[in-house]
Amino acid sequence: METEKTSEELVRGQAEIWQHMFSFADSMVLKCAVELRIADIIHSHDGAPMTLSQIASCIDSPSPNIPYLTRIMRLLVRKNIFTVHHPSDGDESLYGLTHVSKWLLHGSDLSLAPMILMQTHPSMMAPLHCLSKCVKEGGIAFEKTHGRQVWDFASQNPEFNNMFNDGMACAARIIARAIMTGYKDGFGCIGSLVDVGGGTGTMVAEIVKSHPHIKATNFDLPHVIATAPLHDGVNHVGGDMFQDIPNADAVFMKVTDFIY
Structure with a gap:
């Protein structure tokens, strides 16, 4: 009996390893769905x-x-990203949206499509191959792969910079709504606010929409500010937060932790 139990556990363990091994395919197929729209x-x-x-x-x-x-859609259906209905009369199968796939819509206020494209970009995926090297030697995986920090890499690669900013902006828009719901009364006593590392200003712009009395400053690196769109009530300022930041009644920071 003990031998049979051990054998079953080994088989289950093997199955789980296979799942982990090919889990990267889930991200790539998700990227495919976004790219094909x-x-x-x-x-x-x-x-x-x-x-x-x-x-x-x-x-x-x-x-x-x-x-x-067909193969792409089969996996997406298996992951509950889309639905499928097989008519009994032999007609073609019908594919529909789910509460998950609605987050893949381009141009939607609540969309993760830009973040998916950012996170699955080759330049962002390559550093993941250096994780064991970082454990052995220390350091940051992105720097080991590209020879510079992600911020410096973005400043020298305009296409990557735009994609990175779009990805961060879409996440900021979603987080801002959650903050405004849970902390909506907390901004009433603030006259001025600076968002340090605010990217293209999406987060602080959402705050100002609900609290137009706030004098807001979006502060980030110059190459990020250079591509930032105009937002009502928001002043864009470029600089280095490790050197100096604009004065304000309150400082807002949204920290993103990249494993690489």
């Missing part, structure tokens, strides 16, 4: 379920590979 395609169809042929016809490609798309 599958959620947007179904959403633009009044949210009504669509066949693979209909979805494929809306993909920006002269000849999309339907069998490959």
Whole structure:
């Protein structure tokens, strides 16, 4: 009996290792769905379920590979990102949105699409191969991979900088709503506020929308501020927070911890 139990545990352990080994595929397929705008395609169809042929016809490609798309959608359905309905009359299967896939919509106030593209970008994924090296030698994985910190890398790569800022902005927009719900009365006594490391100003702009009396400053590195859009009631200032920060009644900081 003990031998059988041990054997079963070993098999379960092996199965779990296989799952962990290929879990990266989940992120890559999610990235694929965002890049192909599958959620947007179904959403633009009044949210009504669509066949693979209909979805494929809306993909920006002269000849999309339907069998490959089928495999992609099979995994996305398995992960409950999309739904599938198989008609009993033999017609094509219909794919629909879920409460999960609605977070993949481009241009939505509550979208994680930019963050997905940022986190799965090759430049962000490559440092993960250096984790064991960092344990052995110390240091930061991103620096070991690219020879500089992520902020310096972004300042020298405009395309990466825009993608990084978009990803951080979409997360800030979501977090801001949670903060405004739970701390909505806490900003009433503040006359001025500086968001240190505020990216393109999304977070502090959301605060000012609800509390227009606040004189707000968005403070970040010059190359970040250079791409920041105008926000009503927000003044953008570039600089180094380790050297000096603008004066204000209160300082706001949203800390993001990157393992790399």
